[in-house]
Amino acid sequence: MNSPRALTIRIAFLLLPIAISLAIGAVLVIAVGRDPLEVVDALWKGAFKDTRKIGGVVNFWIPLTLVSIGLVVTFRAGLWNIGVEGQMMMGALFASWGAQYILLDESLSPLLHVMLIALAALGGMFWGGVVGLLKIRLGVNEIFGGVALNALVNVISIYLISGPWQPRIGGSAQGTEPFPTPALLPEFSSRFPTNIFMIALVIAAFVIVMVMLNATRWGLNLKAVGKNMRSALLLGVATERASLSAFLVCGALAGIAGSYRVLFTFDNLRPLASGGIGFLGLLVVLLLSIRLLWVPLIAFAFAAILTGSTRLQIALQLDSSLAGVLQGLLVLFVILFHGVQEVFFPGTLGDEDESSAPHPKPLPNGSVSTRPHKEGGA
Numbered sequence: 001m002n003s004p005r006a007l008t009i010r011i012a013f014l015l016l017p018i019a020i021s022l023a024i025g026a027v028l029v030i031a032v033g034r035d036p037l038e039v040v041d042a043l044w045k046g047a048f049k050d051t052r053k054i055g056g057v058v059n060f061w062i063p064l065t066l067v068s069i070g071l072v073v074t075f076r077a078g079l080w081n082i083g084v085e086g087q088m089m090m091g092a093l094f095a096s097w098g099a100q101y102i103l104l105d106e107s108l109s110p111l112l113h114v115m116l117i118a119l120a121a122l123g124g125m126f127w128g129g130v131v132g133l134l135k136i137r138l139g140v141n142e143i144f145g146g147v148a149l150n151a152l153v154n155v156i157s158i159y160l161i162s163g164p165w166q167p168r169i170g171g172s173a174q175g176t177e178p179f180p181t182p183a184l185l186p187e188f189s190s191r192f193p194t195n196i197f198m199i200a201l202v203i204a205a206f207v208i209v210m211v212m213l214n215a216t217r218w219g220l221n222l223k224a225v226g227k228n229m230r231s232a233l234l235l236g237v238a239t240e241r242a243s244l245s246a247f248l249v250c251g252a253l254a255g256i257a258g259s260y261r262v263l264f265t266f267d268n269l270r271p272l273a274s275g276g277i278g279f280l281g282l283l284v285v286l287l288l289s290i291r292l293l294w295v296p297l298i299a300f301a302f303a304a305i306l307t308g309s310t311r312l313q314i315a316l317q318l319d320s321s322l323a324g325v326l327q328g329l330l331v332l333f334v335i336l337f338h339g340v341q342e343v344f345f346p347g348t349l350g351d352e353d354e355s356s357a358p359h360p361k362p363l364p365n366g367s368v369s370t371r372p373h374k375e376g377g378a
Helices: 004-031 036-048 051-076 084-101 106-138 144-162 194-214 217-225 229-234 239-265 279-286 292-308 310-316 321-344
Strands: none
Touching: 004 036, 004 321, 036 051, 036 084, 036 292, 036 310, 051 084, 051 194, 051 217, 051 239, 051 279, 084 106, 084 144, 084 239, 084 279, 106 144, 106 239, 194 217, 194 239, 194 292, 217 229, 217 239, 229 239, 239 279, 279 292, 279 321, 292 310, 292 321
16 A cells, blocks of 8 residues: 555654654653753764764674674565574684684785685574574574574683683683784774775675565565465475575675674674674664665664763763663564554555564464475475
8 A cells, every 4th residue: 555644654653663762761861860962962972973983883883784684684584583693603703713823914914804704704604504404404493593503602602712712821711812913804094993895895785685685586585485485385486495595695694794893893702792783683673674775774873872872871970771771662662563553554564564474384283383394395
């Protein structure tokens, strides 16, 4: 439905959650004796006061956008890739191994950077592929498989940091030694401390995935699988292959995001180096109802809020977790209003707003299963 009434309803259901979230946030700020406008001013200055602050926002935006783009792919296929956090960490581990053991001259650092990013993509693909194979071959729900693999990769990283990769002096589980300079991604400048190559890579990933989802047979297959797996199978779609490819693409992008954390943000490998960015990416995608077009903008807004929130404690003696409260309220009300819209105004939902959650298949005894059909089976 594209009538003026439908458009008005869609705009209202987009703006109302934002307005209510901001109103509740303002009440919380007033309750602790502060002016909401002071909070807004502190957040703004913390994120955009100068080019260095903007660079900090961009440094958070890069991995968050990569992860969110990947999650759009898995959500399009009806898959809840909760394991994206672990895929980031596995990419970070692969990149960290390369940074320590692939030693090239500083003049060859651009080649080394490409190699390390490729290694990170392979690491993320590997971990995403494990989640996919567990679901496809063994019927393990991707949520449970993803959570288990998240925990496993964190244990592996702690073992490596406190064992084989521990610093030669003062070894602990806090982090490895700083990586060699040729392996580290360079800053654009001291005034704008971010990496231009990774910004370009994010833009390229966004354009490529946008084209693949909307202008290729692969994207059409993912959409078919996400909407109704049984119908897709009857139409000749290789459902297993489509599901696994979604995990691999998302894993590759998450792995690259993980490499940025260890090769630029920290300059070494640390426990939980992903910093919860994978889970934040889930919130970004849910907030957008899997619309890829708005991912970079919303991810930038989240990055600005989180980066700017560090100033709250310094300037106003307010805990920086206030930004997390605001984000949580926003996501909660967006999901709530989306449910209301889906129930009472279903005709106003766009095509991409329709649910892409995994659809169960009927079994002969009348029960259901969410396990994907094997290719070629009925």
